[in-house]
Amino acid sequence: MNIAFGVDVGGTDIKFGMFQEDGRLLSKWRIPTRIADNGQRIFDDIAEQLQDKIKEASLSAEQILGIGCGIPGPVDNQSFVRTCVNLGITDIYPGEELSKRMRGLPVRIGNDANVAALGEMWKGSARGKRNVLLVTLGTGVGSGIIIDGRIVNGLHGLAGEIGHFTVDPGEQEACTCGGRGHLNQIASVMGVLRYAKRFLQESREYSVLREKEDFNCIDLTNAAKEGDAIALKTLNYCMSCLAKALAITAHVIDPDIFLIGGGMAKAGGLLIDLIEKHYLSNLYLMPQRTEIRLAALGNDAGIYGGAKLILDRKGD
Amino acid sequence: MNIAFGVDVGGTDIKFGMFQEDGRLLSKWRIPTRIADNGQRIFDDIAEQLQDKIKEASLSAEQILGIGCGIPGPVDNQSFVRTCVNLGITDIYPGEELSKRMRGLPVRIGNDANVAALGEMWKGSARGKRNVLLVTLGTGVGSGIIIDGRIVNGLHGLAGEIGHFTVDPGEQEACTCGGRGHLNQIASVMGVLRYAKRFLQESREYSVLREKEDFNCIDLTNAAKEGDAIALKTLNYCMSCLAKALAITAHVIDPDIFLIGGGMAKAGGLLIDLIEKHYLSNLYLMPQRTEIRLAALGNDAGIYGGAKLILDRKGD
Secondary structure, three states, rough: OOOEEEEOOOEEEEEEEEOOOOOOOEEEEEEEOOOOOOHHHHHHHHHHHHHHHHHOOOOOOOHHHEEEEOOOOOOOOOEEEEEEHHHOOEOOOHHOOOOOOOOOOOEEEHHHHHHHHHHHHHHHHOOOOOHHHHEEEEHHHHHHHHHHEEEEEOEEEEEEEEHHHHHOHHHHHEOOOOOOOOOOHHHOOHHHHHHHHHHHHHHHHHHHHHHHHOOOOHHHHHHOOOHHHHHHHHHHHHHHHHHHHHHHHHHHHHHOOOEEEEEEHOHHHHHHHHHHHHHHHHOOOOOOEEEEOOOOOOOHHHHHHHHHHHHHHHOO | OOOOOOOOOOOOOOOEEEEEEEEEEEEEEEEEEOOOOOHHHHHHHHHHHHHHHHHHHOOOHHHHEEEEEHHHHOOOOOEEEEEHHHOOEEEHHHHHHHHHHHHOOEEEEEHHHHHHHHHHHOOOOOOOOOEEEEEOOOOOEEEEEOOOEEEEEOOOOOOOOHEEEEOOOOOOOOOOOOOOOOOHOOOOOOHHHHHHHHHHHHHHHHHHHHOOOOHHHHHHHHHHHHOOOOHHHHHHHHHHHHHHEEEEEEEEOOOOOEEEHHHHHHHHHHHHHHHHHHHHHHOOOOOOOOOOEOOHHHHHHHHHHHHHHHHHHHHO
């Protein structure tokens, strides 16, 4: 029985998955991310966890196909990470760092959104597709692109940065990158909450959201489902901006399917309905609509994708 | 000596190239496109031309690797053409049509812009690159995308349709597709001339262009090079819109290089300077600029790319 490990390194915690070759998840666990020393602590911690697991499961070196690892920052075609703010690392080849701590085991590195997209293609909502765009609506808006079954990194590791499309030229506040009116500022969890507050301020209309001291995106989504006008207006506006970005992307890569993941995806079918409505109104050339679906693997997409990075490597 | 044929089917004429395996162009010629009978005449004409050439060059069936053919419309991943307005064809597999007229020789079909991009990657300005975006500024704005050395078609054959990005939301006239403010209406030869006339009408400033009864894009370009204010304003505005579209595309596929081809590319270095200036002002994330270069093969890019489609097939 051959084994592949998937590791998803986040700013808060590191997720691990041990997989059989056929995709069966045998074990998963997580540890907190300890940021120090240009990431050296992170690689030490990952290696220690994996070695403990290998011992625990009595795996031989021959059984282990390798380790696939997602990183929350740009990874270029040479698996080089120039800078990853969330992990406090710069100018490093994370694959080499990890491999040398694992007696030369094969390690493959990818951007976390790309790796999650690969996971969804393998065992999630995009099964059977070869060309996938996954958008994650979390703290920010990330996206991962798969073309012909393979991750697209881009020259600077910046493929799939649709969060930095300008979708609202009138926006006055600045995006984290310094730009204005970016999708990232609007369709992320933070963005949606910001717009809800803005719409509440701009009107005197009744809203259940006014009764709370503060609210999160679950509150907002629940309010929308119950027909709250401000909550609906917010989701409608924010998803119209997302749809605009998806339509633009369709004119570049025309994928087989769009997947929506991340915290906002908890809003479920309502979200997909709103995105589809606006997506169609932004298209002129497409003869048929492209499927838009919720991602299926949630927080596990990264570990699935990591394992798949290694399994795909066998054919290279 | 093995031979591959490249065929570039346009609305006005069909271009042919006979290539050695190493990329040497042995012979090229063209015939007018005869549109009739759902494209049947076109396939008959191509087959007749190729058979004559095969006889003339005394080629044996074993020597001929196949025929790669660019079509001026969307070609999907199954090489199906749903509709190609310029050739008056619908619901057809052009590869099968041609192959059955050529005693079963292998035929591969691609969208003309994509095939031209492949040609430029093989023997033109993008030699040595694996990820290329070619934009052709001709009657309309077309583009071809290569990722990891392969053409990206897209689910509906509509990958690379960046001509239908909305880059000027204020535009009142309609694009051929029914939308408004699309790049196609602005950075194409027709678009640039339209804007020059608009800017001439809107001002009373002196311009050498006013002295002509009508002018083409060569006149406009020459005027710009001589410092004509209206000509410069026109190119500057139209290329700022193109640059916006390239920046958007960089956030999707982050290619190794952008190539600019088509009739407008005759403006040369001036055009590239303008595009680069505006491209940089649209980027927030990219640590380095991406190279923007003029395409090198001109009208021959399609026949080169066609031959390469067949040569790549050998490795499949």
